[in-house]
Amino acid sequence: MSPRRSILITGASAGLGERMARDFAAMGRDLALCARRTDRLERLREELLAAHPGITVAVRALDVNDHDAVFEVFRAFRSDLGSLDRVIVNAGLGKGQPIGTGRFDANLQTARTNFTAALAQCEAAVEVFREQNAGHLVVVSSMSAMRGLPRNLTAYAASKAGVAALAEGIRAELLRTPIRVTTLFPGYIASEMSGRSGRTPLMVSTERGVRAMVRAIEAERAQAKIPAWPWVPLGFAMRHLPLSVVSRMS
Template sequence: MTTRTTRTTRQKILITGASAGLGEQMARDFAAVGRDLALCARRTDRLERLREELVAAHPRVTVSVRALDVNDHDHVFEVFRAFRADLGRLDRVIVNAGLGKGQPVGTGRFDANLHTARTNFTAALAQCEAAVEIFREQNAGHLVVVSSMSAMRGMPRNLTAYAASKAGVAALAEGIRAELLRTPISVTTLFPGYIASEMSARAARTPLMVSTAKGVRAMVRAIEAERVQAKVPAWPWVPLGFALRHLPLRLVTRAG
């Protein structure tokens, strides 16, 4: 796996979708090592409680919170710029906000699949645009895009639109990385496997599911190392990712 080495400490970190699940736990992990945080989500009551928790546990850490619906694209740019003003700069932006609902294609639930596609891809594009605009002005920064192991192949049933949106966002991140290869701006794409969260709570139980804390620790290690791409946790998702890429589609369909 390709790794980008760096001695830069990304002190000021913006996380979208930070009111629950993976985003919330990433905020805890980064605060624990002294990073200043910009946290946004729709549920500001939960953000405020998280801010109070983090500041109480880590008094030297600055935590700024703002309401954001990532599907309000103009507001994405406004909020990112406001966070930059709050913290003085943004060293890392983690594009984490997303949703997992969806229905089999052609069953009359285009609304659910469209919402998934807009939130997981179009809104992610807006977040990437806003982040990289700031990084270009600073001539420095680290963009992190959270995709999914579902992006490895087309998936059946309720996962079809979700997997496609996550594959799209992974390709988007790679394109941005290609654009910025010879700059001080780095890009990481994460492919999480089954990690316990609010989004995964309604999914079928699986022995491959790991706790939020364990899964996010793996994510944070990959982010801090500024890996180009990382399947997390590495076991069992690195070998399973290879299998998903190469198995006949009929077997992938059974797994989905």
């Protein structure tokens, strides 16, 4: 299978999205990068083109909660690059508060960004892929999706479980087509969103975590827990241990 040449990454101005852009640029891929912070995108574009002058890097501002803009930006990127071979639905939000403590606003923002906005991105991407009769959709979920979790993770885990089910449903729809779908379940990977690298056990560096993500994306696996060790066995444990035990793991 020939490599996916043109890759769109949302939430590309920082964290996992920014690191994925660097790794794919080093592989010679053309990139379509979008995020709210265009100043950071422009600096990243200049850096990538200086390091890899043979590639194309297109950047556009995008707030994924502006659903009309999602469709407009994805179509514009397709025009910029000639095609979209892979779309990585990466933009997300990590905030949340315990349910019933007066912070519905934070939990609603998490649900809207991590699920509803992801739905818009998947719709826009698959619309392009159907027209092309080709493409690879990558949805970034989380190991938090394995079970319902307490405290600040309740709405976040639910949103990531929802987006994982969404990706699986799209995969089921497209099984007999040339369009592929991958769901990633990252564990604790240091990033601006995690903000807890010094206090969270099992946290790996952004570089190591994203290398594992890129390997799984390139293999076009249906699902991947990232990094495989220790998250494959931990994922099994999270699915099968009593909820009282799982709640203490979070």
